[in-house]
Amino acid sequence: MKSVLVRLQEYEGKASGAEKGVVGFLLEHADEVPQLNIHELAEETYSSASTIIRLCRKLGFHGFRDFSKSLVYELALRKSSYDERSKEITKEDSLEELVDKVTYKNIVSLEDTRKLIDLEVLQRCVNLIAEAKTICLFGMGSSLLVAKDAYLKFLRINKPCIISEDWHAQYLQAKNMTREDLAIAISYSGMTEEVLRCVSAVKENGATVIAVTRFEENPLAIIADYNLSVAATEFTFRSGAMSSRIAQLNIIDILYTAYINRAYEENVMQFQRTHIEKPYVNEGAEPKEKTRKGRE
The missing domain is CATH 1.10.10.10 (Winged helix-like DNA-binding domain superfamily/Winged helix DNA-binding domain)
Known part of the structure; x- marks a missing residue:
């Protein structure tokens, strides 16, 4: 839609x-x-x-x-159409108004990003993930957090995936990619220099690039093979990535869930194998004290 x-x-x-x-x-x-x-x-x-x-x-x-x-x-x-500009944060806003406006922006970002999704492109991206030997993730700043979330998700189902917090390592990773690999580059602005250099290296090696970026003509969107667009609903002052990060995470969740559904039963079994048990204390019971050998 x-x-x-x-x-x-x-x-x-x-x-x-x-x-x-x-x-x-x-x-x-x-x-x-x-x-x-x-x-x-x-x-x-x-x-x-x-x-x-x-x-x-x-x-x-x-x-x-x-x-x-x-x-x-x-x-x-969407009968309310274009009323988002009235929701900008001002210095006169009360705490309650801030809560309402930030929540509103996040909701609008999710709704508008949903409307930007091209289902044919999404399906092709899911197929590329399935066909890829290794998924290489690229992102800086808040987009790196989104990339790390994707890494943990795919790691859970044993899909080979690579991410590094160090830009030089990301660049070397890009240099070593082959046509059998898939790059997912994440940048809201689509203008992050480090990400663009990595993507250029990826393209030189003949690998396919999926971009998770803002819906507009930007350098990353131009160079990528496929674009999963994020709506631009950030506050004007944008002191930090907020609604854009939520929308990017949602795109990753959609990609991941669609990929899981390709082999649902197999992936459910993989979830069970990779489940990490968490210690807990029975309600009303006193926690057991850990003691070192030789100590009372």
């Missing part, structure tokens, strides 16, 4: 002069657009039909008709 408003929102900042008026109108008058034909929209936005068609194609649609049909469908599901 394609999301129209999210794509427009993220494209707004890089729209050309001729496109800015069209994007602004589409966001501000989304409910009216389905009633307009392309020539009426061009007149309303002081643009041309060719400009609108080019914009629709840049957003991933075949043309204005495809764009309009997708918008009608989305508006039916």
Whole structure:
């Protein structure tokens, strides 16, 4: 299911002069657009039909008709449409308001990221994971935390997987990859220099790259073979990755779960084999004291 408003929102900042008026109108008058034909929209936005068609194609649609049909469908599901800007954090916010706004952003990020998922691309990525000899993960900062989460998940089901916290080690890892391996590169901005250098090395070796990155044209999205897009719903000040991290983790969870379902019974047995027993104390019982040999 394609999301129209999210794509427009993220494209707004890089729209050309001729496109800015069209994007602004589409966001501000989304409910009216389905009633307009392309020539009426061009007149309303002081643009041309060719400009609108080019914009629709840049957003991933075949043309204005495809764009309009997708918008009608989305508006039916999301009547509140474009109200996210009113949820920015301000210094006057109370603790309760902060709780509500952060929670809201995380929920919206998950919902909008869901709308960006192309099921055909997702299925191809799951197949690539199954076919890969080794999965190599790349990420820095908060994206490294997401990569480590993926590593632990695949380790649990004995899928060969590699991740390193050291960038030089990640780069060497990329240099040693072969066509039989699969790279999963994680970067919200898609502009992290270390990740891009690793991905370039991966491509030189002929390995396939899956990118988990923000939905927009960015260096990582361009170089990757497949993109699993994350919606851009971070707060303007973005003091740290918050909603984007939640959305990235959700993408990893989806990939992992879909992969497990390919061989469900086998993986359930693997879960049982790799289950780590955790010590516990019976309710009401006193914990046993550990003593060293020779001590009372």
